[in-house]
Amino acid sequence: MKILGIESSCDETAAAVVEDGFRVLSSVVNSQIDIHAQYGGVVPEIAARSHIEVINPVIREALTRAQCSWDDIDAIAATYAPGLVGSLLVGTLAARTLAILRNKPLYTIHHVEAHVYANFITESSSSALQLPSKQPEFPLLALIVSGGHTQLVLFHGHGDYELLGQTQDDAVGEAFDKVAKILGLPYPGGPSIAAAAEHGDSEKYHLPKAKLDNPYDFSFSGLKTAVLRAVQHAVGKDFTFPSHELPKLINDVQRADFAASFQRVAVETLVERTLRAYSDFAPRSVVIAGGVAANQELRRQLSVRLPIAIEYAPMQFCTDNAAMIATLGFFHAQYGTPADPYTLDVIPSLSMVNTAWNVAKVL
Numbered sequence: 001m002k003i004l005g006i007e008s009s010c011d012e013t014a015a016a017v018v019e020d021g022f023r024v025l026s027s028v029v030n031s032q033i034d035i036h037a038q039y040g041g042v043v044p045e046i047a048a049r050s051h052i053e054v055i056n057p058v059i060r061e062a063l064t065r066a067q068c069s070w071d072d073i074d075a076i077a078a079t080y081a082p083g084l085v086g087s088l089l090v091g092t093l094a095a096r097t098l099a100i101l102r103n104k105p106l107y108t109i110h111h112v113e114a115h116v117y118a119n120f121i122t123e124s125s126s127s128a129l130q131l132p133s134k135q136p137e138f139p140l141l142a143l144i145v146s147g148g149h150t151q152l153v154l155f156h157g158h159g160d161y162e163l164l165g166q167t168q169d170d171a172v173g174e175a176f177d178k179v180a181k182i183l184g185l186p187y188p189g190g191p192s193i194a195a196a197a198e199h200g201d202s203e204k205y206h207l208p209k210a211k212l213d214n215p216y217d218f219s220f221s222g223l224k225t226a227v228l229r230a231v232q233h234a235v236g237k238d239f240t241f242p243s244h245e246l247p248k249l250i251n252d253v254q255r256a257d258f259a260a261s262f263q264r265v266a267v268e269t270l271v272e273r274t275l276r277a278y279s280d281f282a283p284r285s286v287v288i289a290g291g292v293a294a295n296q297e298l299r300r301q302l303s304v305r306l307p308i309a310i311e312y313a314p315m316q317f318c319t320d321n322a323a324m325i326a327t328l329g330f331f332h333a334q335y336g337t338p339a340d341p342y343t344l345d346v347i348p349s350l351s352m353v354n355t356a357w358n359v360a361k362v363l
Contacts, residue, residue: 001074001333002066004098005326006059008091009083009111010147011036011047013054014322015062017073021330022135023123026065027316027323030054037187041177048086055094062322066125070102075338077329080108081350082148088346096341105338107329110355111320112149113161115289116142117331118317118324132311136285143274145298146290147173147188150270151352152216152277158331159357164277165216172266173292175220179227179262183255184247193259194295200253200260205230207265215276218269227262234258263297271301278306286310294318332357 002025007014011032017025032050036042063069078095080088099106120135140155150167170178173190180189185196207226210219232241235249250258278286286306292298294315302310317323336357352358 001330002068002072003326003329003333004059004062004073004076005109005322005324005329006055006076006078006091006095007111007114007320007322007325008051008055008087009079010087010320011042011050012320013051013058013091014320014325015059016322016326017062017066017068018121018323018326018330021327022120024121024323025068025125026062027321028058028062028065029316029321030058033188040181040187042084044084044086047084048090051087051090055090059094059098070104073102073104075105075107075329075333077107077109077325077332079111079114079325080339080344081110081347081355083111083346083348085346085348088348092344092346096344099341105333106341106344107332107336108339108344109325109328109332110350110352110357111325112144112146112151112290113352113355114324114328115144115146115293115318116140116153116155116287117328118289118313118321119287119311120327121313121317121323129314129316131314134311136287138285139281139283140285140287141274141277141281141283143270143286143288144290145172145270145288145292147171147177149290150218150220152273153352154277154281154283158335161352161358163351163353164281165214165218165273167218167220168212169219169221170224172218172220172270173290175224175266176292178224179259182228182231182243182246183250183258185255185259188291190292190295193263194297196256196259197263197297198256200256200258202260202264204257205261207261209265209269216273218273220266220269223262223265223269227258231258263295267295267298267301270298271305274302275305288312289318291319
């Protein structure tokens with residue numbers, strides 16, 4: 001069964017063809033990072049306009065690379081939540097139109113849940129990708145970490161999961177972006193901080209870890225503020241000194257040490273809560289998902305500290321892509337029901353636990 005996936009929730013326009021929920025035949029991603037980097041973050045209006053310009057060529061390219069005609073495609077899967085409303089509308093309108101014109105069933109995909117399914121991809125037409133040797137087994141513990149989400153989710157089966165904990169303020173990827181800005185490192189912050197941290201002393205600055213009532217919840221706002229105060233102190237300024245003027249006052253050694261210290265504490269926070277959940281629920285598999293899953297220090301710590309083996313999706317499938325959308329779409333086609341392309345709407349802030357797919361499975 002071949003699924004065409006379409007993803008446009010933020011600033012990547014993507015399309016992919018996946019066969020039988022594990023084999024990627026094509027994956028095309030048009031990134032807008034260069035456009036938004038000059039603003040230090042994603043500008044929603046610009047993102048939506050950019051999606052409009054490239055959505056059709058990206059879909060055509062995905063079909064061409066997969067060597068598929070529309071007769072070969074069995075269904076379409078598209079991200080409808082969560083994300084930027086303008087960006088979501090472009091992808092879903094394209095999917096709805098194609099579903100009607102080509103008479104294909106349309107499955108609605110929750111973007112955050114789809115990140116977990118990047119770990120279900122085990123084969124690709126590209127020999128350059130280092131993929132997991134097998135699909136994860138249920139029960140499955142997923143640490144979902146990105147610019148907008150930080151969650152621990154326990155999957156009992158496809159569409160059957162429970163949220164154990166989540167961030168109470170900033171997502172970890174958002175914290176990386178904000179700390180990078182304080183340090184004068186380029187957007188996106190995750191790769192920039194990771195690169196700078198390679199040259200820094202991770203024990204140089206002692207930064208706090210949040211303590212919360214729920215042992216599976218996260219908080220990164222205090223850590224971000226602690227970095228700000230430490231940088232202000234390091235350059236001889238008080239808390240009233242504006243953060244945007246700090247980068248020109250710190251040297252490269254300080255910048256690397258702050259990056260390394262922040263990354264260490266952020267990663268330790270993620271790993272410690274994941275280990276707690278693993279100890280409490282004894283899942284058969286553990287995966288990490290989302291853009292921050294590309295962080296090498298996070299991968300290293302989990303590999304060292306988890307008592308079971310863990311495999312990772314390649315970097316290309318950690319950040320936003322349509323292969324994960326099509327992969328999850330395959331399982332929707334097995335267990336779920338198609339959406340009505342004439343009435344489908346986007347839901348920009350929909351939580352994973354409120355998807356019709358999950359509710360239907362649980363009931």
